[in-house]
Amino acid sequence: MSEASSPTAPPRLEAIGLSCRFGGVHALSDVSVRVADGQIAVLLGPNGAGKSVFVDVVCGELQASAGRVLIGGRDLTHSPGWRLVCHGVARTFQVPRPLRSCTVWENVHGAASRVREPNEHHHASARGRAEQALARVGLLHRRDSRPDCLSLAELRKLELARALALAPRLLLLDEPMAGLSAAEIDDTVGLLAELRAQGIAILAVEHVMQAVLAMADVVYFLHQGSVLRSGPPADILADRRVVAMYLGVPLGAIAG
Amino acid sequence: MSSALANGALGGGLIGLAAAGFTALWRLTGVLNLAQGALMIAGAYATWAVAAALDAPAGLLVALLVGGLIGYALQRGLLNLLLGQPGYLALAGTFSVGLALDSLATLLFSNDYRVVPSVITTTVITLGPLHLVAAGLVAFCCAALATGALGHLLRHTHFGLALRAASIDRDAGRLTGLPVPALFGVAAALSAAAATFAGGLLSLTGPFTATDGNQLLVLIAAAAMIGGAGRLWRAFAAGVLLGAIEGTVGYLAPAALTDALAIVILLAALALAPRARDALGRTGVGGLGGLS
Amino acid sequence: MSTFVESTLTTLCLYVVVAQSWNLIGGLAGYASFGQVAFYGVGGYAVALLMLDASLSFWVALPLAALVAGAYGLLLGLPLLRLRGEYFAVATLVAAAATQALAAWQPAFTSQGAGLTITTVGTHQTTPYLGAGGFTLLFAGLAAFSVGVVAVLTHTRLGYALRVIRDDERLARAVGVRAGWTKLTAFAVSAALAGLAGGASAFRLVTVTPGQMFDPTITVLTIAMVVLGGAGTVFGPVIGAVALTALTTAVDAVLPSSRDLVLALVILAAVVFVPRGLGRSGHMVRLFAPLTELRRPRQRPLLR
Numbered sequence: 001m002s003e004a005s006s007p008t009a010p011p012r013l014e015a016i017g018l019s020c021r022f023g024g025v026h027a028l029s030d031v032s033v034r035v036a037d038g039q040i041a042v043l044l045g046p047n048g049a050g051k052s053v054f055v056d057v058v059c060g061e062l063q064a065s066a067g068r069v070l071i072g073g074r075d076l077t078h079s080p081g082w083r084l085v086c087h088g089v090a091r092t093f094q095v096p097r098p099l100r101s102c103t104v105w106e107n108v109h110g111a112a113s114r115v116r117e118p119n120e121h122h123h124a125s126a127r128g129r130a131e132q133a134l135a136r137v138g139l140l141h142r143r144d145s146r147p148d149c150l151s152l153a154e155l156r157k158l159e160l161a162r163a164l165a166l167a168p169r170l171l172l173l174d175e176p177m178a179g180l181s182a183a184e185i186d187d188t189v190g191l192l193a194e195l196r197a198q199g200i201a202i203l204a205v206e207h208v209m210q211a212v213l214a215m216a217d218v219v220y221f222l223h224q225g226s227v228l229r230s231g232p233p234a235d236i237l238a239d240r241r242v243v244a245m246y247l248g249v250p251l252g253a254i255a256g
Numbered sequence: 257m258s259s260a261l262a263n264g265a266l267g268g269g270l271i272g273l274a275a276a277g278f279t280a281l282w283r284l285t286g287v288l289n290l291a292q293g294a295l296m297i298a299g300a301y302a303t304w305a306v307a308a309a310l311d312a313p314a315g316l317l318v319a320l321l322v323g324g325l326i327g328y329a330l331q332r333g334l335l336n337l338l339l340g341q342p343g344y345l346a347l348a349g350t351f352s353v354g355l356a357l358d359s360l361a362t363l364l365f366s367n368d369y370r371v372v373p374s375v376i377t378t379t380v381i382t383l384g385p386l387h388l389v390a391a392g393l394v395a396f397c398c399a400a401l402a403t404g405a406l407g408h409l410l411r412h413t414h415f416g417l418a419l420r421a422a423s424i425d426r427d428a429g430r431l432t433g434l435p436v437p438a439l440f441g442v443a444a445a446l447s448a449a450a451a452t453f454a455g456g457l458l459s460l461t462g463p464f465t466a467t468d469g470n471q472l473l474v475l476i477a478a479a480a481m482i483g484g485a486g487r488l489w490r491a492f493a494a495g496v497l498l499g500a501i502e503g504t505v506g507y508l509a510p511a512a513l514t515d516a517l518a519i520v521i522l523l524a525a526l527a528l529a530p531r532a533r534d535a536l537g538r539t540g541v542g543g544l545g546g547l548s
Numbered sequence: 549m550s551t552f553v554e555s556t557l558t559t560l561c562l563y564v565v566v567a568q569s570w571n572l573i574g575g576l577a578g579y580a581s582f583g584q585v586a587f588y589g590v591g592g593y594a595v596a597l598l599m600l601d602a603s604l605s606f607w608v609a610l611p612l613a614a615l616v617a618g619a620y621g622l623l624l625g626l627p628l629l630r631l632r633g634e635y636f637a638v639a640t641l642v643a644a645a646a647t648q649a650l651a652a653w654q655p656a657f658t659s660q661g662a663g664l665t666i667t668t669v670g671t672h673q674t675t676p677y678l679g680a681g682g683f684t685l686l687f688a689g690l691a692a693f694s695v696g697v698v699a700v701l702t703h704t705r706l707g708y709a710l711r712v713i714r715d716d717e718r719l720a721r722a723v724g725v726r727a728g729w730t731k732l733t734a735f736a737v738s739a740a741l742a743g744l745a746g747g748a749s750a751f752r753l754v755t756v757t758p759g760q761m762f763d764p765t766i767t768v769l770t771i772a773m774v775v776l777g778g779a780g781t782v783f784g785p786v787i788g789a790v791a792l793t794a795l796t797t798a799v800d801a802v803l804p805s806s807r808d809l810v811l812a813l814v815i816l817a818a819v820v821f822v823p824r825g826l827g828r829s830g831h832m833v834r835l836f837a838p839l840t841e842l843r844r845p846r847q848r849p850l851l852r
Contacts, residue, residue, distance in 0.1 A: 061721060081721025091722050099715040110708030114724040166724065175830075288634050290582075290641075342779075344580030345819045347637050348771045349580075352815035356764060359808035391682055470764055474645040477638045 010073030264503015272495025277450025293473025299452025327448025591743025617743020778825025
């Protein structure tokens with residue numbers, strides 16, 4: 001956090017002019033996004049705008065055709081995905097992907113044991129981190145369950161716990177609240193705010209407006225693969241163009 | 257040399273037919289039938305036994321029948337039960353069916369080489385620079401026709417359409433009233449009949465023994481893998497190609513090296529072919545496009 | 549101990565080693581190898597050649613053979629582990645056949661397929677033959693070692709990485725697992741274990757031939773043991789090995805000529821009735837499930 005407060009520290013995530021093409025289709029063109037430590041940025045946009053593609057490119061899941069990805073000032077554009085984890089990048093998936101043959105605890109503990117923290121006994125720290133992550137999301141009581149027995153809300157919590165177990169400094173969340181009830185959304189928003197207070201940088205793809213307004217520090221509105229507007233959430237949602245795109249109606253149909 | 261290549265290619269046609277059957281079942285039900293080599297040998301014995309009593313065409317007919325029965329029983333009794341289980345179970349199952357057929361053949365006929373005596377076995381036809389074995393030529397034509405018939409059946413008939421529909425989505429097929437288990441059974445019967453028919457042709461062109469099954473299986477699987485995306489004629493062509501390579505290498509180098517070389521070529525093709533890599537993580541039912 | 553008991557125990561321990569070798573790549577990583585016998589054979593030939601041509605002691609040759617088999621696993625794994633599912637299975641099957649054909653062809657290896665005989669008597673022997681009791685001890689040690697390797701790997705970072713690869717290979721990157729490297733390591737260790745088994749068997753058999761050392765039936769027997777016992781578990785393959793040793797011993801005593809036939813039928817039964825293995829809970833339920841599934845399509849009304 002001291003890093004974050006010093007003006008010279010590089011942002012946790014800086015994507016500069018990212019482009020990604022599939023054949024002739026531009027899934028992303030010239031997208032630039034900055035997320036500082038202790039900040040929550042939200043990617044907003046209609047379906048097919050390229051939000052998930054952006055997350056995949058940052059994670060090394062997809063190759064960028066142009067542009068750079070800096071993590072904490074380090075250029076990791078073409079690093080393989082597994083190496084990003086060592087640099088404090090963790091992600092969740094839009095459709096939860098637990099290991100079906102493992103219990104909740106094995107899912108989280110296994111992930112925790114992938115990363116080492118300096119000056120700690122490895123075994124103990126992995127165990128502690130896994131426990132902490134499960135307690136954080138409120139899933140400790142289901143530690144011995146199989147993923148098949150979990151509800152969607154619990155699966156989303158498991159995704160989050162697995163990412164937290166990797167001791168991330170940058171969290172990439174792909175629709176962490178889709179399909180949750182209002183109360184569950186409030187819980188998640190509270191948790192993300194806590195994580196922000198700890199200095200973790202969060203980039204979330206999110207559709208739930210109530211959550212976006214409640215937690216976002218900055219919103220990037222994507223449309224057809226490029227950033228249409230960015231800024232504080234209130235400004236973005238006040239933009240008539242954005243609302244028109246979002247609702248899929250012609251611009252003139254929205255009263256000034 | 258060129259004759260060796262041509263005769264090898266003719267022999268490869270038999271592998272090609274069995275490989276076409278192998279590919280058809282693979283694409284339709286997602287199962288690799290590792291008993292295909294043993295089925296060829298079973299067909300060879302059936303033809304040999306009947307040919308001794310009656311004549312060769314009757315033997316081939318019996319071979320077709322035997323293959324169909326074994327294939328149907330295999331699908332209904334084993335493979336339908338393993339749908340949705342990890343793939344290696346079906347592989348282990350079909351391999352042990354092959355093992356059972358092989359050991360049955362060994363018990364019944366011992367390990368001696370058998371051959372169906374016939375007039376055309378020794379006749380040689382000269383076509384320009386090529387000296388072709390007549391029996392091989394006839395068998396190749398039969399195999400090509402059988403492959404064509406199998407392809408036509410699956411692609412252009414009502415039955416083929418139903419089969420492809422059932423294989424794309426088993427549950428949807430069942431809900432629209434298709435008797436999916438029976439359809440799969442018939443698919444396996446056709447696939448196995450292709451193998452036994454090819455085996456019957458094999459018995460008319462040269463000597464065979466009960467333990468040849470594994471070697472044939474490797475060639476069949478190799479041809480099917482090279483053929484890849486599911487078109488039957490591609491598997492057939494790959495079989496011919498493997499036969500030609502074997503024939504040529506067998507002419508130039510000691511016999512045992514032949515298999516090694518053909519197989520090394522296959523491995524290289526498999527590892528480098530982009531098609532094989534496209535199949536990454538895909539189940540067998542995924543790549544149906546080719547059959548349609 | 550009688551010779552019969554000793555030889556049965558030796559067979560049992562040999563089965564445990566090959567079963568654990570397959571379990572590592574097929575059970576833990578989910579890459580069903582149908583060419584495991586290639587490494588068994590390579591290990592066997594490595595021991596025979598090192599003892600004959602390099603005049604090494606068996607105790608030096610055996611670890612070296614494991615290394616050779618492991619290296620061969622790396623060599624095959626580099627191209628083959630990029631394939632998945634049935635492509636991988638068939639590619640390994642074919643690779644094993646190629647290995648056998650190469651071994652049968654190479655005159656120096658095998659005197660044209662007739663086999664190699666390790667010198668166990670006279671002045672040229674490098675290590676005295678171990679005898680029935682000695683081999684039982686050797687194989688028991690190897691079996692314990694293989695169980696230990698799998699147990700340790702299951703409970704380390706690599707074990708988790710292998711489970712990720714088995715359950716959801718795309719997830720690997722997101723949790724920092726280097727999928728390619730992990731698979732290759734598992735395959736090489738698995739190959740080395742099979743090589744150990746083959747190397748020790750070669751010394752026990754004295755004469756090695758390609759047909760015997762590369763018999764594809766060994767692979768299927770191995771898979772049957774792991775399936776029967778429970779793939780991916782530490783002790784499942786041991787249970788499977790016990791079951792199949794009992795079976796092969798009984799069949800050899802009663803019906804030696806139809807050994808393969810009975811074996812095939814038992815593998816079929818294992819695949820249909822206990823696909824998840826005896827070593828897992830709830831297998832009794834599974835035991836009857838296929839029978840009910842058989843009837844289900846008829847019971848369920850179809851929309852016509």
